[in-house]
Amino acid sequence: MSKLASHIGFLLLTLLSLLPFWLLYALSDLLFFLIYRIFKYRKTVVMENLHNSFPEKSSKELNIIARKFYHHFCDLLVESFKMKTISEKELAKRMVVSNPELVNQYFAEGQSVLVLTMHYNNWEWNSFLPYYLKHHCLLVYNPARNLTWDRFINRMRSRFGGELVSTKKIVKAVLNYKKKQQPTFTWLCSDQRPKANTRFWTTFLNQDAGFFPGAEALAKHTNFTVIYQHIEKVKRGYYQTHFEVLAERPAQLPADEVLHRYVSKIEGIIQEHPEFYLWSHKRWKHKRPTKNQQKQS
Structure with missing residues (x-):
């Protein structure tokens, strides 16, 4: 990654961190739809990990856990970048x-x-x-x-x-x-x-x-x-x-x-x-x- 691209990325993340939480969570919900429904980010890894960790659970139960995980994961992403500017x-x-x-x-x-x-x-x-x-x-x-x-x-x-x-x-x-x-x-x-x-x-x-x-x-x-x-x-x-x-x-x-x-x-x-x-x-x-x-x- 070039220095220019890095600095542009850092600027965008800083601007993102300035957003109020309600708007960040709206963004998180959109992100959830994209990575869970559209791009299915690492879904094979997630489901394999869950299946092996909880062999006693049904496919329906594992899918519920996976869905909740992706929701939380998207929240974690926006919360992490909020650290840049959040007040004490x-x-x-x-x-x-x-x-x-x-x-x-x-x-x-x-x-x-x-x-x-x-x-x-x-x-x-x-x-x-x-x-x-x-x-x-x-x-x-x-x-x-x-x-x-x-x-x-x-x-x-x-x-x-x-x-x-x-x-x-x-x-x-x-x-x-x-x-x-x-x-x-x-x-x-x-x-x-x-x-x-x-x-x-x-x-x-x-x-x-x-x-x-x-x-x-x-x-x-x-x-x-x-x-x-x-x-x-x-x-x-x-x-x-x-x-x-x-x-x-x-x-x-x-x-x-x-x-x-x-x-x-x-x-x-x-x-x-x-x-x-x-x-x-x-x-x-x-x-x-x-x-x-x-x-x-």
């Missing part, structure tokens, strides 16, 4: 943290925390968490291939005080802040698909699935309390999030226990309200490697 006051009404005191008590004790979540409901609005929290917030992300686009997105995500840190640099960043005795809140969306030769595999939604082992390794190394963050959709454009302790002293737990607890937690949430998960992602693309393949890697 407006976002505070729409993204509410019900129990910030659970996290802030660790700050009062001079302790850092690791926070795990997933691609569920509006994870992009998590960049607003520094508004509620006292820790220095490290928001972990995977850099985009297009550097110009990456800078645009990161400026939007860091508007409210969070520090964006790439997955390759997060360990160094966490250890540097630990050395300086500055308590940190390290946020990781840990349900993404890892490489095929990843070390940790388990059953997730009735299918073999690999998970990045980095979150567990970091928790073991630092012994920071691991917290799970759940995001609930209250109504269109309004979310509530709360925290709960997943592992108090991870260094003392058996190997992979943090990951097992995390997978169990997110699986239960998805099963209760599956329409809010990111079904268009090819989450189960890789197959569990054989023991020989793992040794060779």
Whole structure:
């Protein structure tokens, strides 16, 4: 993409973010009609993921979930770009943290925390968490291939005080802040698909699935309390999030226990309200490697 095309795109997205929410949701409804009815964006992927995850559900039930997912997905797109210009006051009404005191008590004790979540409901609005929290917030992300686009997105995500840190640099960043005795809140969306030769595999939604082992390794190394963050959709454009302790002293737990607890937690949430998960992602693309393949890697 040329620089001129990028700048034109960024200008259009900025103008889009200035629209009031009622108009953005009208646009979302139009977008839903186009990608669900006309272009059928990744519909094969979505239906395959749903069928494999919920083999007990009928085709009618799966189609209802898919339809709800696409509606929510379109809302998520317009809500994400609204982050460019939305005011702090407006976002505070729409993204509410019900129990910030659970996290802030660790700050009062001079302790850092690791926070795990997933691609569920509006994870992009998590960049607003520094508004509620006292820790220095490290928001972990995977850099985009297009550097110009990456800078645009990161400026939007860091508007409210969070520090964006790439997955390759997060360990160094966490250890540097630990050395300086500055308590940190390290946020990781840990349900993404890892490489095929990843070390940790388990059953997730009735299918073999690999998970990045980095979150567990970091928790073991630092012994920071691991917290799970759940995001609930209250109504269109309004979310509530709360925290709960997943592992108090991870260094003392058996190997992979943090990951097992995390997978169990997110699986239960998805099963209760599956329409809010990111079904268009090819989450189960890789197959569990054989023991020989793992040794060779």
